[in-house]
Amino acid sequence: MTDHPKYLVTGGAGFIGSHLVDALLARGGPVVVLDDLSTGRLQNLAGARERGNLQFVHGSVLDEPLVDKLVGECDRVVHLAAAVGVKLIVEQPLRSFTINTKGTETVIEAAYRHGRHVTLASTSEIYGKNSSGPLTEMSDRVLGSPSVPRWSYSTAKAVDEILAELYRREYGLRATVVRFFNTVGPRQSPAYGMVIPRFARQAVLGEPLTVYGTGRQSRCFLHVTDVVAALVSLLDRPEAEGETFNIGSDEEISILDLAERIIACANSTSTVHRVSYTDAYGPGFEDMERRVPDTTKLRALTGWQPRRDLGDILVDAVADARGEAPQQAPVAVPGRPDEGHAGGADGRAVAAGPCPV
Missing domain, CATH: 3.90.25.10 (UDP-galactose 4-epimerase, domain 1)
Structure with missing residues (x-):
């Protein structure tokens, strides 16, 4: 790996993803974006494409051969691709669950095969109905009935986190999990x-x-530029490997x-x-x-402040x-x-x- 690792950003044409791509390109390294444009937009990458050093691939994280190829060609992976938003989750719960679990499994398996570090985007929905606070990374999950579609998203992202942790424990996967609270x-x-x-x-x-x-x-609510700053600060910290971090405002x-x-x-x-x-x-x-994050862990490791x-x-x-x-x-x-x-x-x-x- 060079001083400027080549990043694969899944969902890189989306809201957070496109801002992260901008930040990574500004650091001088090449970036590959994989996005099916179901919610992301090429317009979000307009500035990034003018910089050069960007490769856009129109495709899905459910496409195992494609994901395997791209992961093998890159040094590090940031997995942001997901079905998000309360409206989508309530109206299309099965599609959302499939994308969020199978897509992540595909990315994690490819990262394991190629020995790549993966940063996995999770969510504050992990905590479910836990309204105590501020919520630390070890706070309990409090969920409603599995028959309520709202909690399928929380469950899907929990499956993602569990997959990353089990691959880390059993196979040595190098992974970091970040839980986004409300980003704007x-x-x-x-x-x-x-x-x-x-x-x-x-x-x-x-x-x-x-x-x-x-x-x-x-x-x-946390501004997306502060979210990206936190993400980049974690990418630069070897100590973040194997850990989970809340990213949000208090x-x-x-x-x-x-x-x-x-x-x-x-x-x-x-x-x-x-x-x-x-x-x-x-x-x-x-x-x-109520949903308020405790970001003590992130701040202590990186010095990050919004x-x-x-x-x-x-x-x-x-x-x-x-x-x-x-x-x-x-x-x-x-x-x-x-x-x-x-x-x-x-x-x-x-x-x-x-x-x-």
Whole structure:
């Protein structure tokens, strides 16, 4: 391996993946992206492709020969490809479960065969309904019935983590697991239930911001640039091998307060409209009241600190929503000078769901 290892990033045309690709290319090394573009977009890699040193492969992590070939040609693997978002998980639970388990197994087996280190993306959904906090990497998982589709995603990602750990213990797989809490920033689509881009778009269009449940459920949001900084810091640390790390913010806010802050940030005339979970997702949907990460382990190893707070995140989200809103849409007031960049989120505006993973 050279001073600039060649990375394979699965799901690299997605939201977090494309930002990671940008960061890895900026360090001078070659990057291969494997993405089936089911949720990722080539537009997300526009800047990366101008840099050169990037190879894009249109394909699936379920394609075992292709994954094996690409892993063998690279030095390290970052596995981000997954079916994500509450909306997708509830509407297509079997497809989501298959992609998230079989895809990860394919990547892990190839990494083992070729002796490659793999960084595996997991999720705060691992903790299920555990609303205590802050949640450490060793906190208990509290799940509902297997008959509730919501918990199939948590279970699938737990299977991913277990596979990585068992391959590490029994076969010596070199692996690091990262659990993303709510990540927000440019290139994030509102089409998959992500609450902040949905709220921002609704506010810019002057539509009601739809809050599900009581709205008292609280979450923490971390800007994607801080997430990537944490990821890169772990890639550089041999001590991270065999470990699991939370990546998230501890700045907590209720969903109702979040809606009000976005309305204020957009200087919008929108109102807040509350809808029951049953009306939104059908009977049996379950959510958690609180989810706050403990990132002590990550900070102690790497010295990482987030550089952007929730205010910065909301400014970016509103700017992105303004940049992609139809010309005829009613926009309350032009953005401040620091709100000038556009994010290019896709998908039609629909009701924002409960804060996703």
